[in-house]
Amino acid sequence: MSTATVRTFLAYLEDKPGVLNRVTSLFRRRSFNIESLTVGRTERPDVSRMTLVVRADDDAARRLEAHLWKLVNVLQVDEVSNAPAIVRELALVKVRAPEGVRAAVMQLCEVFRARVVDVSPDALSIEITGAPDKVDGLLEMLRVYGVVEMVRTGTVAMRRGQGGVEGVISERPGAAPVAA
Amino acid sequence: MSGDGARTGAQIVWDVLAREGVEVVFGYPGGAIMPVYDAMLSSTVRHVLVRHEQGAAHMADGYARASGKVGVALATSGPGATNLVTGIATAMLDSSPIVCITGQVSSPLLGSDAFQETDITGVTIPITKHNYLVSRASDIGPTLREAFEVARSGRPGPVLVDITKDAQQASASFDWDAWKPRIRNVPTRLMDPDEALARAIAMIDAAERPLIFAGQGVVHSKATEALIALAEKTGIPVASTLLGLGGFPASHPLALGMMGMHGEAWVNAAIQRADLLVAIGMRFDDRVTGNLRTYAVHAKKIHVEIDPAEINKNVKVDVPLLMDAREATTQILARVTRRHRQPWLDSIEHAKHEASPRDIQRQPADGRLLAAHVMKDLCALSAQDAIVVTDVGQHQMWEAQYWKHESPRTLVTSGGLGTMGFALPAAIGARFAHPEREIWVIAGDGGFQMTACELSTIAQEGIKLYIAIINNGYLGMVRQWQELFYERRYAATPIRSPDFVKLAEAHDLRGIRVSTREGIPRALEEARRSPGTVVFDFRVEAEECVYPMVPAGADLKDMIRRPMSEQQEQEPQFEMEE
Numbered sequence: 001m002s003t004a005t006v007r008t009f010l011a012y013l014e015d016k017p018g019v020l021n022r023v024t025s026l027f028r029r030r031s032f033n034i035e036s037l038t039v040g041r042t043e044r045p046d047v048s049r050m051t052l053v054v055r056a057d058d059d060a061a062r063r064l065e066a067h068l069w070k071l072v073n074v075l076q077v078d079e080v081s082n083a084p085a086i087v088r089e090l091a092l093v094k095v096r097a098p099e100g101v102r103a104a105v106m107q108l109c110e111v112f113r114a115r116v117v118d119v120s121p122d123a124l125s126i127e128i129t130g131a132p133d134k135v136d137g138l139l140e141m142l143r144v145y146g147v148v149e150m151v152r153t154g155t156v157a158m159r160r161g162q163g164g165v166e167g168v169i170s171e172r173p174g175a176a177p178v179a180a
Numbered sequence: 181m182s183g184d185g186a187r188t189g190a191q192i193v194w195d196v197l198a199r200e201g202v203e204v205v206f207g208y209p210g211g212a213i214m215p216v217y218d219a220m221l222s223s224t225v226r227h228v229l230v231r232h233e234q235g236a237a238h239m240a241d242g243y244a245r246a247s248g249k250v251g252v253a254l255a256t257s258g259p260g261a262t263n264l265v266t267g268i269a270t271a272m273l274d275s276s277p278i279v280c281i282t283g284q285v286s287s288p289l290l291g292s293d294a295f296q297e298t299d300i301t302g303v304t305i306p307i308t309k310h311n312y313l314v315s316r317a318s319d320i321g322p323t324l325r326e327a328f329e330v331a332r333s334g335r336p337g338p339v340l341v342d343i344t345k346d347a348q349q350a351s352a353s354f355d356w357d358a359w360k361p362r363i364r365n366v367p368t369r370l371m372d373p374d375e376a377l378a379r380a381i382a383m384i385d386a387a388e389r390p391l392i393f394a395g396q397g398v399v400h401s402k403a404t405e406a407l408i409a410l411a412e413k414t415g416i417p418v419a420s421t422l423l424g425l426g427g428f429p430a431s432h433p434l435a436l437g438m439m440g441m442h443g444e445a446w447v448n449a450a451i452q453r454a455d456l457l458v459a460i461g462m463r464f465d466d467r468v469t470g471n472l473r474t475y476a477v478h479a480k481k482i483h484v485e486i487d488p489a490e491i492n493k494n495v496k497v498d499v500p501l502l503m504d505a506r507e508a509t510t511q512i513l514a515r516v517t518r519r520h521r522q523p524w525l526d527s528i529e530h531a532k533h534e535a536s537p538r539d540i541q542r543q544p545a546d547g548r549l550l551a552a553h554v555m556k557d558l559c560a561l562s563a564q565d566a567i568v569v570t571d572v573g574q575h576q577m578w579e580a581q582y583w584k585h586e587s588p589r590t591l592v593t594s595g596g597l598g599t600m601g602f603a604l605p606a607a608i609g610a611r612f613a614h615p616e617r618e619i620w621v622i623a624g625d626g627g628f629q630m631t632a633c634e635l636s637t638i639a640q641e642g643i644k645l646y647i648a649i650i651n652n653g654y655l656g657m658v659r660q661w662q663e664l665f666y667e668r669r670y671a672a673t674p675i676r677s678p679d680f681v682k683l684a685e686a687h688d689l690r691g692i693r694v695s696t697r698e699g700i701p702r703a704l705e706e707a708r709r710s711p712g713t714v715v716f717d718f719r720v721e722a723e724e725c726v727y728p729m730v731p732a733g734a735d736l737k738d739m740i741r742r743p744m745s746e747q748q749e750q751e752p753q754f755e756m757e758e
Contacts, residue, residue, distance in 0.1 A: 022305055025305045063488075069488075
């Protein structure tokens with residue numbers, strides 16, 4: 001049996017009220033451990049898209065995918081853990097940075113290609129976008145100065161190459177117009 | 181209906197039901213579903229007024245299990261909808277296709293804690309295959325059509341459609357033909373089906389001690405004929421899950437009986453010695469496997485299953501066959517080698533003989549009435565194609581052990597959820613699926629009282645059932661656990677019941693009390709002469725246990741066996757091999 005690793009799934013969902021509830025209910029009931037979950041719109045108004053990051057072994061991952069497919073509102077599931085993919089996360093970090101250390105913090109930001117988006121006498125607010133381990137890296141360095149507040153969006157991912165949602169979802173969703 | 185004439189949402193509900201071929205709807209009216217009830221008066225679909233909405237869901241379920249078609253329940257918002265919940269969960273765990281239609285408060289009131297408002301779609305997310313909240317009349321038709329399709333397709337299950345009162349009242353046109361079922365091409369990461377099939381066949385050909393397991397999937401997919409042919413061609417004996425009983429004829433020489441917690445000793449022993457399990461349409465429930473770490477460790481496993489999420493959930497399998505049970509059975513049958521496995525069959529037969537002195541059927545009644553004897557006698561005296569609807573508990577297990585089911589859908593029982601109170605309403609549902617066949621309700625005195633109010637429904641509908649109450653004055657299965665695992669501390673298991681004969685008579689039904697084994701045939705003769713439903717009050721031995729028993733979570737080989745008499749103890753004992 002394989003060991004549990006971090007895995008990333010993309011799920012295309014019919015954009016209907018309550019769909020997020022169905023997915024989270026599934027995770028809770030089956031005791032899958034969510035590392036992060038994001039959901040948002042796509043270029044198609046009737047389709048939303050979820051990026052799920054979970055820790056699971058091969059078999060649990062397969063069953064998770066099977067369970068997602070059992071949700072009627074799920075149009076497509078795609079695991080991109082081992083595929084060429086763009087994986088990004090955004091974090092906002094407010095870090096203690098009084099006069100004496102401010103320059104050092106700003107230099108760190110430069111190394112990580114993060115941006116300072118707000119300045120106050122004792123703190124800097126920093127925005128960083130990148131793969132989750134890059135965000136982890138900056139946070140690790142900033143901890144030394146004192147992180148006052150931090151928020152991460154969770155991961156979003158997209159396969160590299162030219163395929164799009166239309167290519168992935170071949171049939172029109174929404175035979176029954178309203179599903180809670 | 182396919183066209184222009186505007187109909188109210190409520191009328192569209194009945195239009196869809198009629199066109200879906202629904203014969204009967206089980207329901208209870210209330211404020212938020214009144215427009216649908218009003219429209220019912222001009223529909224041809226029959227309605228059965230239940231006494232509690234839980235009964236409506238169980239009736240729809242019983243109808244579905246007895247007929248193979250989708251059962252329908254109807255209820256109002258709030259308490260009407262929440263009363264359905266136990267019945268929906270029962271249908272979910274046993275993969276029974278039902279559609280529950282509930283009224284909901286008008287859409288402007290949604291979320292305002294209006295009178296009788298419950299977020300029933302939220303409540304039932306984990307216990308339905310899918311559910312819908314419909315707030316526009318034009319959505320009712322397509323949504324209901326999809327609901328039926330979802331309920332019966334793939335692995336069947338319950339679907340709930342919650343319709344706001346304003347949507348029921350508003351008008352819309354509905355084009356039946358405009359709706360098309362969605363087809364999703366679901367990929368799986370399991371073994372390639374051709375390769376899986378080839379491997380499965382090679383494994384079956386090579387096995388010396390194989391067993392076939394027949395689950396409810398055999399019943400759902402109508403695989404019985406193919407399964408009999410497969411068993412006969414390969415010489416492999418067939419064990420059944422509780423819900424698989426009837427899927428393979430009990431009188432067939434290769435039929436072994438039930439497996440699991442209260443399965444036959446020779447079946448559980450054979451499982452632990454087998455070198456191959458061919459599991460068809462079952463899900464390796466904990467009641468079937470016992471301790472997973474020691475379960476069938478010598479056996480390779482082939483799992484025929486329609487739901488990919490069930491593969492490797494409890495038992496890791498060597499070959500998954502993600503297919504309809506009949507299709508898989510037919511394909512295996514075509515390519516498998518014809519052969520005999522006499523030594524294996526002989527060893528199982530040997531175990532059967534060794535077990536027989538412990539069989540309660542061989543123990544004298546000594547003037548007492550034993551529930552297991554009642555089962556055996558009723559089975560012998562009832563019609564061959566009788567449908568038996570059991571409740572949950574000791575009587576359910578004795579029925580499973582001693583009532584020999586020869587064909588699919590002759591046993592209706594709550595397996596996965598183990599819902600007490602299921603039998604009486606489910607049997608009413610089964611009656612509407614089969615107006616002519618003999619139908620037996622078998623219930624304990626505890627479970628019967630949970631839904632006994634449905635006797636009024638029986639009286640109002642004028643239907644005939646034989647209701648056997650196995651009355652031992654205890655919540656028997658819990659008492660058995662208390663006897664075996666809690667040093668006979670009978671906490672809250674003694675139960676006092678009303679006089680069931682008088683209760684029957686209060687409903688203008690016939691009641692017959694039976695206290696001796698000799699009284700059974702006479703009571704049945706009397707019942708057959710009676711035009712309506714008959715309630716039998718079988719006064720059975722109070723402290724009897726169901727054996728064998730694999731304690732929850734124990735190894736399948738560690739069965740508690742029925743103690744033998746002193747004389748029997750002198751005789752040589754059969755020791756189970758590992």
